[in-house]
Amino acid sequence: MKTEFTLLTLSENFPDEESCIRYFEKMRWGDEVISPYDSNSKVYKCGNGKYKCKNTGRYFDVKTGTAFANTKLPMQVWFYAMMLCLSHKRSISSCQLARDLGITQKTAWKMLHKIRQYMAMENNHTLSGEVEIDEAFVGGKNKNRHKDKKVEKCQGRSYKDKVPVFGILERGGKVIAKVVPNTQAKTIVPIIKEKVELGSVVYTDGWDYSGLHGKYVQRSVDHEKHFYGTTYVTDEGEIIVVSTNGIENVWSHFKRMIFGIYYHVSKKYMQRYIDEYIFRFNTRNYSDSQRFNLLLRNVA
Template identity: 35%
Template sequence: MNFNFKTISEFNDYFKDEKTCYEYLESQVWQGVPVCPHCATAKKPYKVKARGKFQDIPSYRCSERACGLPFTVRTDSIFEGSKVELRKWLQAAYEITISKKGISSYELATRIGVSQKTGWFINHRLRAMLTETNPEILSGTIEVDETFVGGLEKNKHVSKKVKRSPISRTLDEKIVTPKTVVLGLLQRDGKVRSFVVPNTQGVTLNPVMRANVETNSRIISDGWVPYKELQNDYSHVSVKGVIGSYITYGDQHTNNIEGYWSILKRGIIGTFHYVSPQHLQRYCNEFDHRYNNRLQPIDARFAESVKQFAGVRLKYRELTPNQPEPHRKLRYNKAK
């Protein structure tokens, strides 16, 4: 089903009821014939009457004798186990995809008419859906950089200065950094991928590099020591910072990844205000996804964002294993 729209009102006109939303998702995941998500049999399922509030939504029962379970397109997907209408879920997916810097749970809750807690949960599930399942390996010229999110930013206004702040040690002598480290890999004219990592040591960063960047690619980084260990595998260009400014020689710069960090950080400051370190990777996934699809028209961006709804689950308990623990939330302080 190709559904083209340019505005939110066209979007809402189209997804006017639950039935249309179900049919849209079916067209995205099944090629005409519904497939049982429990056993994936090739047998055509029985059509059955829908249970619950919406009697006209397409519902099925598996025709495989050993299985025989009921299902809809929502079963075993990111939308399963939620009482929120599919229409609201799709509106939320639209909002998260189209917004420039993401949408806070408060704002989402107001826009689609759910509680703030539900808005928070929907946001996190959608972020899980935006995670790349089969990321292709990056190649060509890759800008590599790491940044810090959260923690204290006093006395610092140049981001580079922050990353060279001394590594603090806790009482048990475990090396910890004062902020959450995010490693970013950006392929020129390609995709960006960001990873929350425990520290900036080579033993941590280099395996991520090797898993995501093709050998013999050209790496441009800011000269941070661990990357030097990669010189046997990659051709490495180090761009040295000089008191807050960078001398660039032709295309030897890390401007693109720096630009990406500024989008990520503005989003985290401006939209979310603070992000708990345990959830930061999902925020990174959301920002990666938006950045990687930013040049597409909005209908294509929406289709791309809901493409992976099937087979992804994220339960409320997984999101909040140790609730309540507000002390774990780090405030992101604006650089002054």
């Protein structure tokens, strides 16, 4: 089996159900099968891919306790769904996935949400060094709404009709993003303290977070005054770039994913779509097969 594969060569690596199961077993257990009911128990191999836990007397297979458990779909279909989702630059809609795999849209929608649950593990890093923070407000524009659906005074930082999302980008590194109830300092500051190491340099877009004083170095730009950033050199020769262009670039690509693929996302599931995008961004330097294996390990 090739260690590097693409959507085109996926059928060569996983030509049948048995090959998918064996690959997932290797990913989950390595060389020794471990019972999900008692990790210290001896395990007996049975027929049809089943195993028996000696201490509990219960049967299981490699799918037990994972996203693949209790599904009527073959593992091969799940592998193709994951690869189709990951190989597209801005993801794939449930309607398109249903056509590609010959399944119903409802089934494809559920599969994609299952996959997103395991992408969320990549949205939980601790960041350090120089970080940029910013909020985004995800939702439709008033000018695109019918006149009886327009919302008054909803522009700017108003989120009456939008979902506020808070993001933190480590320059040259990873990003995390969370749906928040509001963008007040009492909501934002605890997230920064939890996810950013003390002593880091925090770049903001003009908002002064008093709760960060003494714990972080805070530098700001002021977009309201059309100040979008500057670069200067300190007496020690350190080059300082004051801007939040990095995190704003993250939001730009995220909104293009929403508008280009999904068109509309409900507030209820917004965090899952954010988790999917963060997974893509944080693995932007991975190959398709590396990204596929990372996601499969998360499932395992």
